[in-house]
Structures are given as C-alpha cells and as structure tokens.
Amino acid sequence: MATAAPTSMATLRATRAGLLLRLYIAGNAPNSLRAIANVKAICDEHFATRHELEIVDLLDHPGRALADGIIVTPTLLKLLPLPVQRLIGNLSDRRQVLVTLGST
Amino acid sequence: MKTPARHAPVTKMLTGIQGFDEITDGGLPRERTTLVMGGPGCGKTVFALQALVNGARQEHEAGLFVAFEESTNQIIANAATFGWDLPALAKKKLFLLDARLSPEIVKAGEFDLIGVLTLLQAKAEEIHAKRIVFDGIDVLLGLLEDPVAERREIYRIRDWLSQMGLTGILTLKAGPIDIEQRYGFLQFMVDCVVILRHQVVDGSAFRNLRVMKYRGSGFSGDEFPITLTAEGLRLTNRGPTDLQYEVTDERISSGLPRLDNMLGGGYYRGSNVLISGAPGTAKSTLSGLFAAAACQRGERTLYVSFDEGPAQIVRNLRSVGIRLAPHLKSGLLTMYSTRTRGPNVEDQFGELRAKVRGYSPRCLVMDPLSALSTKMAHLASADAAQQFLDFLKKEGVTVVNTSLMDGLTTDEATATGISTIADTWIHVSYVVQDGERNRALTIVKSRGTGHSNQVRELTLSSDGVTLTDVFVAQGKVLMGVARWEWEQEERAAKKRSQVATDLKRLQLRLAQAEAAARLQVVQTEMEARSAEILVLALATGSASKLRVTDRAVLRKMRHADEEVRVAKRTGAKGAAPANGDGGAH
Numbered sequence: 067m068a069t070a071a072p073t074s075m076a077t078l079r080a081t082r083a084g085l086l087l088r089l090y091i092a093g094n095a096p097n098s099l100r101a102i103a104n105v106k107a108i109c110d111e112h113f114a115t116r117h118e119l120e121i122v123d124l125l126d127h128p129g130r131a132l133a134d135g136i137i138v139t140p141t142l143l144k145l146l147p148l149p150v151q152r153l154i155g156n157l158s159d160r161r162q163v164l165v166t167l168g169s170t
Numbered sequence: 171m172k173t174p175a176r177h178a179p180v181t182k183m184l185t186g187i188q189g190f191d192e193i194t195d196g197g198l199p200r201e202r203t204t205l206v207m208g209g210p211g212c213g214k215t216v217f218a219l220q221a222l223v224n225g226a227r228q229e230h231e232a233g234l235f236v237a238f239e240e241s242t243n244q245i246i247a248n249a250a251t252f253g254w255d256l257p258a259l260a261k262k263k264l265f266l267l268d269a270r271l272s273p274e275i276v277k278a279g280e281f282d283l284i285g286v287l288t289l290l291q292a293k294a295e296e297i298h299a300k301r302i303v304f305d306g307i308d309v310l311l312g313l314l315e316d317p318v319a320e321r322r323e324i325y326r327i328r329d330w331l332s333q334m335g336l337t338g339i340l341t342l343k344a345g346p347i348d349i350e351q352r353y354g355f356l357q358f359m360v361d362c363v364v365i366l367r368h369q370v371v372d373g374s375a376f377r378n379l380r381v382m383k384y385r386g387s388g389f390s391g392d393e394f395p396i397t398l399t400a401e402g403l404r405l406t407n408r409g410p411t412d413l414q415y416e417v418t419d420e421r422i423s424s425g426l427p428r429l430d431n432m433l434g435g436g437y438y439r440g441s442n443v444l445i446s447g448a449p450g451t452a453k454s455t456l457s458g459l460f461a462a463a464a465c466q467r468g469e470r471t472l473y474v475s476f477d478e479g480p481a482q483i484v485r486n487l488r489s490v491g492i493r494l495a496p497h498l499k500s501g502l503l504t505m506y507s508t509r510t511r512g513p514n515v516e517d518q519f520g521e522l523r524a525k526v527r528g529y530s531p532r533c534l535v536m537d538p539l540s541a542l543s544t545k546m547a548h549l550a551s552a553d554a555a556q557q558f559l560d561f562l563k564k565e566g567v568t569v570v571n572t573s574l575m576d577g578l579t580t581d582e583a584t585a586t587g588i589s590t591i592a593d594t595w596i597h598v599s600y601v602v603q604d605g606e607r608n609r610a611l612t613i614v615k616s617r618g619t620g621h622s623n624q625v626r627e628l629t630l631s632s633d634g635v636t637l638t639d640v641f642v643a644q645g646k647v648l649m650g651v652a653r654w655e656w657e658q659e660e661r662a663a664k665k666r667s668q669v670a671t672d673l674k675r676l677q678l679r680l681a682q683a684e685a686a687a688r689l690q691v692v693q694t695e696m697e698a699r700s701a702e703i704l705v706l707a708l709a710t711g712s713a714s715k716l717r718v719t720d721r722a723v724l725r726k727m728r729h730a731d732e733e734v735r736v737a738k739r740t741g742a743k744g745a746a747p748a749n750g751d752g753g754a755h
Contacts, residue, residue: 092284101279124288131289137269138310139285142278152272154313155279162278 085109085117085167086146092139093125097156101140104157112164180361180386183231183301183337186224187217189405193390194381197221198337199361202385203328206341207349207356208366213377213396213403214341216252217366218303219245220402221339223254226263231300234290234336235266239306239343242266252402265293270309277313283323287330294334302331303339308353311342317355324359361385367393379405399520406557416440422467422533422568425459425492428637429596432613432622437594440566441617442559444539444592446573451598451609452628453572454478455635457535458487458494460570464533465497472531473505474522476538480505483537491634504529519558531567539571593617598628601649608649611637627653 089105091098102121109117124131124139134143142153144167157163182196191197198204198221206214222233237245245266246256260266269286290302304327311320324340331338340360344353349365357363363383369376380393395406421436424443430436437443437460445453457473464471473494475483483505484494497503506525508518526534539555562569571592595614600607609628613621626637627649640649648656 090285092282092288095282095284097280097282098284104279124285128288128292131285132267132293135268136289137271137286138281138283138313140281141285151276152274153276153278154271155277155281158279159277162276166276166278 084147085113085144086120087117087167088120088122088143088145090122090124090131090134090136090139090141090143093123095139098140100156100158101142104160104163105142108157108160108163108167113167182387183221184224184229185217185221186228187220187403187405189394189396190379193392193394193405194362194384195388198339199385199387200337201332201335202361203331203338203340203359204362204364205356205360206339206364206366207344207353209345209368210343212366212368213398214343214366215240215245215248215305216398216403217364217379218305218339218341219249219254220252222264222301222303223249223256223259223402225301226259229300230263232263232297233265233301233303234294234297234299235264235303235305236269236286236290237267237305238269238271238309241270242268245305252400254402262297265297265299267293271313277315280316280319281314282319283310283326287326291330291334294336300335300337301339302336303341305341306343307340308342308344321355321359324356328359357383366396397520400524404520416566418566423460423463424456425461425463426456426635426637428626429456429611432624432626432637433594433616434619434621437568437570438618439568440563441593442562442569442571443594443596444571444573445596445598446614447598448600449574451600452630452635453574453598454483454537455487455490455492455630456596456598457537457570457572458483458490458492459635461503461533461535462487462492462494462497464568465494465500465502468502469532470530471497471503471533471535472525472529473503473535474525474537475505475507476509476536478537479507483507489632490630491632504531519555522558523561526562526565526567530565534562534567534569536569536571538574594619603649604652606650606652610640610649 087105087109089101091101105119109119122130122134124136130136138154140154140156142157142163144151144153147168151166153163153166180202181200182194182198183200184191184197206217208214219235222235225231225233235245240248249256256264256266267286267290293299294302307324307327310323314320314323327338327340330336342353342356346367360383362381362385365380365382367378367380369378377396377398378393379396381389381391397404397406418439420439421430421433422439423430423436424433443460445456447453461471461473473480473483478486480498484498487494494503494505498505508521522536559569592615594616596611597614598609598611601610602608609630611626611628613623625640627640629636629638638653640653
C-alpha cells in the first residue's frame with residue numbers, strides 16, 4: 067500500500083490516466099477500512115486503469131493532517147482533474163462519490 | 171455503552187473567569203470534559219477561550235483551540251477586543267487550529283474524528299498542552315447526521331482527553347429546546363455541563379450562566395448574570411462577597427459646613443453617601459458642593475451624570491455659587507455624562523469601573539444613580555450596582571450618589587436597595603406649607619458616626635447653599651416665610667419680654683428703696699423712743715433719791731424715835747402721795 071507522498075511520477079501517470087486520488091485514513095478504524103475498500107471498488111469498476119490512488123495513514127504521519135488540513139477521517143481528495151474536491155466519510159454513498167469524481 | 175470507572179477524586183482547573191471559579195469551588199474538572207451550551211451570542215467561545223488564555227498566562231498551562239465554526243483569524247480578532255494577544259501566546263502557549271469543514275465538502279458516508287485527534291495529539295505533545303477547546307462541535311455533529319455517530323464521536327473525544335491528560339471544553343451552539351431534546355444525551359456523557367443563556371428583557375440583553383451538572387463536585391446550580399467586560403467575561407456572584415477593605419477615621423467635608431457638623435465632622439473617607447429626594451430637592455447641588463470641596467482639597471474627582479451634560483451641570487451649579495469650571499480646566503475634575511441604555515446596567519458599570527481604574531479619582535459623584543436603578547428590579551442590575559460600590563470601597567473612593575425618590579415611594583422607602591449599601595443616607599424632602607414649598611434635609615442614617623436627628627431647612631441662593639434650623643411651633647415645623655415670620659415674632663416677643671423685665675426690675679428697686687426708707691424712719695423713731703425712755707428714767711430716778719436723802723437728813727436732824735411713829739400715823743392717814751414704799755426700810 068502506497069503511503070508516501072505522491073511522486074512526480076505518480077502525478078505524471080495520473081495526468082495521463084485522468085484521475086489522481088489521495089485517501090487519508092486512520093489506521094484500521096472501521097470507517098477507514100471501509101473507505102479503502104469502497105474507493106478501490108469504485109475505481110476498479112468505473113475508472114479501471116485510468117486512475118492513481120495514494121493512501122495516507124495519519125497515525126503514521128500525523129503531520130500530514132495539519133499540513134493538508136484534514137480534520138475528519140476518512141477524507142478523500144480528488145487532486146486531478148481540477149478542480150480539487152474533497153469527500154469525507156467511508157464512501158459508502160457510492161452515488162455521491164461517482165458524482166463528485168465525475169465518472170460520467 | 172461503556173462508562174469508564176472513575177474513582178480518582180476530581181481535581182480542578184482554574185478558569186480565571188471572575189466568579190466562575192468561586193461558584194464551582196475551583197474551576198472545571200481537570201482531565202475531564204466540560205460541555206458549554208447556549209444559543210448564539212451567549213459568550214460560549216469567549217468563556218472557552220478565556221479559560222485557555224488565563225491558563226496560559228496565569229497557570230503557565232499551554233492550550234489548544236480547535237475552531238469548527240470560526241476562522242482562526244476571526245478568533246484572533248475577537249480575542250483582541252478583550253486585550254488577549256493570541257499571536258503572542260501562539261508562539262509557545264497556544265495553538266489555534268482551523269478545523270472548519272469547507273461548505274464545498276461532500277459527505278459520502280460515515281466518518282470519525284480520529285484524523286484531527288491524531289493531529290492534536292502530536293501538537294499537544296509538542297507544546298505540552300494541558301487544556302483544549304473544541305469550539306462549535308455542533309457543526310461537526312450536524313455533519314454526522316446520526317445520533318449513534320454523534321455519541322460515538324463525543325465518547326471518542328472524551329476518552330481521548332482522558333488518555334491525554336487534557337482538560338477539555340466543548341462548546342455547542344443550541345437553543346433551549348435543542349439543549350433539552352436534540353443534545354439531551356450529551357449531558358450524560360460529560361462530567362460538567364455549563365449552560366449559557368441569552369435573554370431579552372425590555373429590549374435589553376442579559377446573559378446568564380448556570381452550572382447544570384458537575385460530577386464529583388459541589389456547585390451552585392443557580393443562574394448567575396454574566397457580563398462581557400473589556401477584560402472578558404465576568405460572572406456576577408450573588409454569594410458572599412469579600413467585604414474586606416481598609417477603613418479610615420478620616421473625615422472629608424461634604425462641602426457644606428453645617429452638614430459636616432450634623433454628621434459629626436463630614437463624610438468618612440471611602441464611604442458611600444446616598445442623597446435621596448424628589449426632583450428639584452437640590453440633590454445635584456449637594457453633589458456639586460462635594461465635588462467642589464474635593465477639588466479644593468486637591469483631590470481628583472470624577473463626576474458622572476446620567477441625565478445632564480457637563481456644561482449644563484457646570485452652569486446650573488454656578489447659579490448657586492458653586493464653581494466647577496476652574497477645576498475642570500485644571501484637570502482635577504473630570505465630568506462624564508452618559509445616557510442609561512436600558513435595564514442592563516452591567517455593561518455600564520463595567521465602563522465606569524474602567525473609568526475609575528483609568529482616572530483613579532479619590533472622590534466620585536454619580537448623579538443620579540437611580541437612573542441606573544430604575545430597572546433595578548432586575549436582580550442583576552442591583553447586583554451590578556452593589557458590586558460597583560463594593561469595588562469603589564475597595565479602591566477607597568468616597569462616593570456620593572443621588573437617587574430620585576418620587577412622591578409615591580417617598581420618604582424613607584428603599585426604592586433601590588442601594589440605601590442598604592449606603593453608609594450615609596441624606597434625604598431631602600419638600601415641605602409644603604402656607605403656599606410654599608421648602609426643602610427639608612435630614613440624615614436618615616450614618617454608619618459609624620453620631621449624627622444630628624434634626625431637620626434642617628436647605629436654602630439655595632446665588633450666594634450659595636445654607637442649612638438653617640427649623641422652628642417647631644404649635645406642633646408644626648416652620649420653614650420659609652413661616653419661619654421668617656416666626657423669627658420676627660419671636661424677636662418682637664423677646665423685645666417685649668425684655669422691656670417687661672426692665673420695668674419689673676425698676677418696680678422692685680422702687681419697692682426696695684421704699685422699704686429702705688421705711689426702715690430708716692423706724693430706726694430714727696427707735697432712737698427717739700430710746701431717748702425718751704432715758705429722759706423719763708432720768709426724771710423719775712432723781713426725785714426719789716431726793717426724798718430719801720431728805721428724810722434721812724430730817725431724821726438726823728430730829729434724833730428721835732417718835733418721829734417714826736408720827737410718821738406711821740401720818741402714813742396710815744394716807745397723806746403721803748407717793749413712795750410710801752419699803753425703801754424706807
């Protein structure tokens with residue numbers, strides 16, 4: 067599982083792919099685990115190979131929460147395509163996630 | 171639902187909020203969670219922030235402030251109005267976190283606060299924080315949209331605080347109905363609940379604070395008035411206040427020598443004097459006299475008026491010979507006029523307190539205090555007045571208050587309750603008599619000093635203010651022209667009586683002279699009688715002697731006894747007219 071900061075390589079790949087996501091989680095808290103499962107499922111189903119997903123565990127990197135302004139977990143950032151969008155929650159509301167990520 | 175066992179006795183954390191630490195006997199429960207609830211504008215954020223700032227400043231305890239509703243810039247700006255320099259504190263003692271969730275954020279399922287708690291944990295460890303505020307958790311709870319999730323997150327915060335050894339304050343914006351229904355469950359989850367309430371009475375806002383719950387500690391469950399002062403939030407404690415202050419025997423002049431005499435030397439320094447009376451009974455004049463006298467002694471004086479502007483007061487007092495203008499110019503006297511702004515006088519007393527602190531006067535006039543006290547029916551206002559007067563007493567300021575008492579509640583009715591606080595109470599009333607209205611001054615009470623129980627007439631003229639004895643005649647108190655007439659009458663009567671006395675004295679002297687003369691006559695008469703007696707005595711004494719001598723001579727010449735017989739015979743015949751006594755043996 068990639069927990070490091072996004073590399074320029076990832077950005078490049080995502081640019082090509084069209085979707086760059088970053089998910090902030092808190093260890094194995096139920097909502098966090100569910101969010102990981104949900105985001106992976108959605109990406110596999112709707113974005114196939116055209117996406118790049120980075121997962122940041124705040125328990126390992128507490129500094130990232132402050133730096134990136136993360137208040138609640140889980141938080142999903144859609145970094146690309148612009149505009150940047152922010153989703154909170156375990157992403158069980160699949161319809162809402164798809165609308166925000168612009169699957170259509 | 172789990173409830174961790176808590177056996178350790180509650181230790182407390184001082185908030186430094188005036189009054190609050192007293193009613194809770196030491197502040198908030200340490201390492202526990204306190205919930206502060208109330209409607210918008212009640213002072214929840216101020217309460218929480220003040221506890222943090224005071225903690226940092228006074229207890230050297232670092233703190234974290236998590237803002238869910240306002241931006242950190244807004245909070246810094248708001249704090250600056252209370253003189254709290256958050257950016258300065260933020261270097262070491264305070265960390266402000268902007269935890270607002272942007273309105274564009276999309277919610278897609280359940281979430282939790284582990285992220286922010288992780289962040290805060292790192293920060294708390296970094297600055298060694300002891301206190302933390304979650305300001306506006308209603309915003310967060312609103313997003314959770316699920317009572318179960320709400321409970322879960324509140325528990326999460328509570329347990330996290332406990333693990334971290336942090337004392338937490340959660341503020342939650344909610345109206346009275348929501349507090350009871352929507353957020354009723356919260357009250358069972360935390361250790362201490364403080365309810366702030368905003369209430370509008372006669373168009374004026376009142377803020378109140380009530381401790382609803384305090385696990386493991388006694389507390390006063392009453393509702394207490396709170397004020398937002400220039401230094402922050404202050405709670406008015408009706409409980410026993412500290413009545414310790416210096417007292418002095420020093421007397422200072424009321425500005426009216428006869429009144430000073432009535433009071434046994436003037437007002438006590440640091441006492442508070444109430445002058446009550448109907449409109450126009452010269453209350454302001456007496457206040458002005460006091461102020462002028464204070465300035466003449468070289469004492470800084472503050473003259474607060476709630477119904478007239480300074481220029482008007484100066485002009486009016488000049489008409490009775492009291493000159494304040496020079497003292498204003500010299501800076502010894504400061505005049506401050508303001509209108510009362512509705513029934514909530516707490517703020518106004520706060521303002522006055524700041525003025526007194528800033529100017530440090532030795533003497534203060536508040537004219538009229540009743541302008542503040544008309545709505546003193548509200549307990550908070552009376553409290554505020556009392557607190558202010560206590561404050562002045564501690565500062566050693568001598569204060570003269572005037573209070574309007576109209577015809578209905580006249581005389582010695584305590585319309586305001588201030589009268590019980592006053593050390594000296596002077597009442598001026600009107601006496602209407604013989605088509606005149608005159609002012610009668612009495613001292614209702616004066617603590618710690620003997621005082622005259624007599625009524626005096628107060629007269630005003632361009633020459634000044636005077637107190638005059640009143641006359642009681644035929645069971646009536648005489649004033650004004652009646653008194654003058656009485657005085658004239660008395661003067662005439664005195665004259666009459668003087669003349670009568672003189673006359674009597676003369677008459678007596680005459681009688682005395684007569685008696686003396688009579689005595690002279692009698693004495694002379696006595697002497698004359700004595701002389702007469704002597705004369706008589708002399709006369710009778712020589713005659714008998716002659717006879718005896720003569721007889722002896724005769725017997726000698728006759729040498730015989732017969733002569734005796736002869737003589738007896740002649741004696742028996744009664745021929746001898748006188749002295750046929752035994753003198754002839």
